[in-house]
Structure formats: C-alpha cells, structure tokens
Amino acid sequence: MGIKNIFDKAKLNFSDFTENYVKGGKTSVITAIVSLVITFVICIAVFFASVQGAEKVLVPDVTGQTLTEALLKMQAKELYPKIQLKYSDVSGDKGTVLEQNPKPGAIVKAYRRITLTVSRGIAIDNIEDYVGKNADDVKSSLDLLFSGESSLVEVAPFVYVKNENAPGTIIAQYPEAGTPFAEKTKLQFVVSSGTESEKIEMPELEGLNIEQLLSVMAENKIVLDIDLKENENASAAGKVIEAEKTADEVDSYTRVKVVLEVKPRQEKDEVIQGVFFCKLTDFPFPVPFTLTAKDSEGKTKVLISGNHPGKDFTAPYSAKKNTTIVLNVLGEDRAKIIVE
Numbered sequence: 001m002g003i004k005n006i007f008d009k010a011k012l013n014f015s016d017f018t019e020n021y022v023k024g025g026k027t028s029v030i031t032a033i034v035s036l037v038i039t040f041v042i043c044i045a046v047f048f049a050s051v052q053g054a055e056k057v058l059v060p061d062v063t064g065q066t067l068t069e070a071l072l073k074m075q076a077k078e079l080y081p082k083i084q085l086k087y088s089d090v091s092g093d094k095g096t097v098l099e100q101n102p103k104p105g106a107i108v109k110a111y112r113r114i115t116l117t118v119s120r121g122i123a124i125d126n127i128e129d130y131v132g133k134n135a136d137d138v139k140s141s142l143d144l145l146f147s148g149e150s151s152l153v154e155v156a157p158f159v160y161v162k163n164e165n166a167p168g169t170i171i172a173q174y175p176e177a178g179t180p181f182a183e184k185t186k187l188q189f190v191v192s193s194g195t196e197s198e199k200i201e202m203p204e205l206e207g208l209n210i211e212q213l214l215s216v217m218a219e220n221k222i223v224l225d226i227d228l229k230e231n232e233n234a235s236a237a238g239k240v241i242e243a244e245k246t247a248d249e250v251d252s253y254t255r256v257k258v259v260l261e262v263k264p265r266q267e268k269d270e271v272i273q274g275v276f277f278c279k280l281t282d283f284p285f286p287v288p289f290t291l292t293a294k295d296s297e298g299k300t301k302v303l304i305s306g307n308h309p310g311k312d313f314t315a316p317y318s319a320k321k322n323t324t325i326v327l328n329v330l331g332e333d334r335a336k337i338i339v340e
Contacts, residue, residue: 059114061104062097067118070097078110085120094121094144121146127185129177130170135191138170142187152181156188159221159286159307160252163192172285174330188307190285198252205258209237210273210316213260214304217315221252221286221307226314228275230264238262238273238318253286253309260316273318278327278335283310289329291315296322 057077062070067083074081086098099117102108130138139155146153163171172190179185203216205224217224229241242259262273276291286307294300303325304315317325319339326336 055110056107057110059100059102059104059106059108061100062116063100063104065097067095067097067116070116074114079108080111080113082113082115084115084117086117088119088121090119093119095119125180127173127175127177127179127181127187130173130189131177133170134168135170135189136168138189152185154184154186156186156288158189158191160191160193160198161285162195162197164195165192167192167194174288186288188288199249200252200254202246202248202250202254202256205240205243205256208240209235210260210262210318211237213238213240213258213316218304218306222250223253223255223309224314225255225257225312226275226316227257227259229259229261231261232264234261234263236263238316253307269321271318271320272339273316274339276313276315276317276325276327276335276337278313280308280310280313280329280334283308285309287330289313289327291317291325291327293317293319294324294326295320 055078057079059079060073060077062073065073071081088094088096088098096119097116098119101115108114135158142153142155161171163169165171169192170189171192174188174190175185198221200221202222203220205213205216208216213224216222239261240258241261244257246254246256260275265272286309288305289308290305291303292300293303303317308329313327317339319325321339323339324336325339327334
C-alpha cells in the first residue's frame with residue numbers, strides 16, 4: 001500500500017471520529033440541560049407542595065387566660081405567639097391575655113404567628129391611700145401589680161405599733177397618698193398590732209464593733225442611745241463596752257443606752273470613728289430613715305436604714321476623712337456632718 005493511500009484512509013477515519021464526537025456532544029449537552037430543567041421543576045413542585053400542604057388548624061380562644069395557659073394551647077396547635085404588652089384598666093389582671101389576632105375560631109395554617117396582647121397591669125401615676133386597709137391584702141395586691149425585676153414599688157417590712165384598730169390594719173403610710181411614683185418607690189406601712197405592743201427579743205450588744213452594731217440596729221427594732229468613750233487601748237474597729245440591762249423580750253423600738261469605746265483621734269489618722277447625732281421630731285409612729293456616707297471620691301454607701309420613732313438619733317460610723325454623712329428621714333435630708 002502506498003503512503004498516499006495510508007494518509008487518505010487516516011484522514012477519512014479522523015473525519016468520521018470528529019463527526020461522531022460532534023453529534024455525541026450535542027446529545028450530551030441537550031441531555032444535561034433537560035436534566036437540570038427537570039430537577040428545577042421537581043424542586044419547585046416540592047416547595048409549593050410543602051407550603052400549600054401545611055396542616056390547617058383552628059385558632060383556640062385564649063382571651064382572658066394567663067399567658068402560661070395561652071402558650072400551652074398555642075403550642076398544642078403548632079401555632080407561634082407574638083407577645084405585645086399593654087396597660088389595663090382592670091385591677092389584678094396582670095399577665096392575662098386581653099386580645100388575640102387572628103380571632104378565636106379562625107382557620108389558619110400551622111406554624112403561623114398569633115399576636116397576643118397581654119396585660120402589664122394598671123398604669124398608676126400616684127400612690128394610693130391604703131390607710132384603713134388590711135396590710136397583708138395590700139402587700140399581696142402590690143406584689144402582683146408590680147412584680148418583676150424592674151418593679152416600680154417595693155413594700156418595706158411592716159412597722160407594728162399598739163393601736164385601737166384591728167390587728168393588721170394600716171394606720172399610716174410613707175410616702176403619703178397622692179405622692180407621684182419615683183423611679184423606684186419604697187412603701188412603708190405602719191400597722192396596728194391591736195391593743196398589745198409588738199414584742200422583740202433583745203439582741204446581745206456588748207462586744208460588738210461598729211460594723212456589727214450597725215448591722216444589729218438595722219436588723220432589729222431597737223433604738224440605741226450611744227455614748228462615745230475614747231481610750232488609747234480601744235480596739236481599732238471600735239467596741240461596745242457597756243449596754244443597758246433589759247429584759248430578754250421588750251417592746252419594739254425600746255431605747256437602750258450603750259457605751260462605744262474608740263481610739264482618740266490623731267492628726268495622722270485617715271479613718272475616723274465617731275457617733276452621728278441628730279435631734280428629731282417625736283414622731284407618732286416609727287418613720288423610715290437612711291444614713292449614708294459619701295467619700296471624697298464620690299462613692300456613696302448606706303451605713304444603715306430602717307425606722308426610727310424620733311427624738312434623739314444616734315448611730316456609730318467609721319469613715320475616711322472628708323466623708324459627708326447625711327441623715328435622710330421621710331425622704332428629706334435632716335442633718336449632715338463632714339468627717340474631719
């Protein structure tokens with residue numbers, strides 16, 4: 001066979017291969033395109049089938065129920081609540097569902113959001129008049145109305161006094177009725193203990209240092225008349241060396257005389273110990289007070305807070321030089337000293 005015939009035959013075979021490849025390539029491309037179109041159509045069909053095929057449910061009626069009850073009912077129907085808070089005009093309905101949208105009985109698809117309007121209680125601008133009401137009932141109502149971490153009102157422990165009113169009756173309140181609510185209001189109720197005086201167990205006072213004495217004064221309904229005595233050998237923290245003898249059980253807010261021993265003041269001392277004294281009105285009932293200390297850096301600390309019947313007020317302190325100590329009674333600053 002000649003060389004020319006060999007090249008002619010090879011050329012022919014290559015042409016056939018090229019033609020077959022081109023034809024096969026077009027088929028492959030068309031097949032790939034068709035496959036993509038079919039896959040896309042199937043995905044769209046599945047998507048719409050899943051959306052349109054969601055189970056339809058009946059919206060339950062949760063109006064007037066607590067939020068917890070409403071959430072459980074919504075969960076059982078595979079519905080998702082969207083919570084909105086609203087002030088109410090009705091006392092005691094805090095946490096209750098006021099409205100819902102869609103309305104009860106509507107047919108909706110599962111997993112839909114249902115808007116629930118929940119009561120956040122009554123919008124109160126001023127303190128009410130609680131005198132003459134039962135203290136426990138008022139506290140329960142206020143605790144329900146102002147529950148939560150950011151509560152607007154805190155009810156202080158009751159102050160009981162001997163009175164002709166029925167035991168448990170509020171006979172005085174601080175702040176008074178009509179006072180606008182502050183950012184945080186502490187309500188103090190003076191409550192009748194009936195014709196019997198409230199009794200308390202007298203704590204041990206001798207041997208206490210200044211910090212311990214302040215703690216005991218805050219935790220017990222006693223009034224201390226403190227005399228200061230200086231002694232070179234006194235404890236650096238101060239110490240009660242003498243306390244008036246009383247019965248083991250006494251009337252609340254009984255006055256007790258104590259002697260507090262401290263070291264004499266020195267010019268080099270950075271911390272000064274002493275007794276804060278103020279002459280107050282003789283109040284008809286023990287009233288709220290707070291004794292605070294503000295140092296030269298502007299840091300404020302509450303030394304003691306509680307209730308006091310008035311007349312002579314004394315409280316020990318241990319503070320840095322240039323600290324300002326202020327006595328606030330019934331929301332007003334009554335006296336202050338600068339430690340020097």
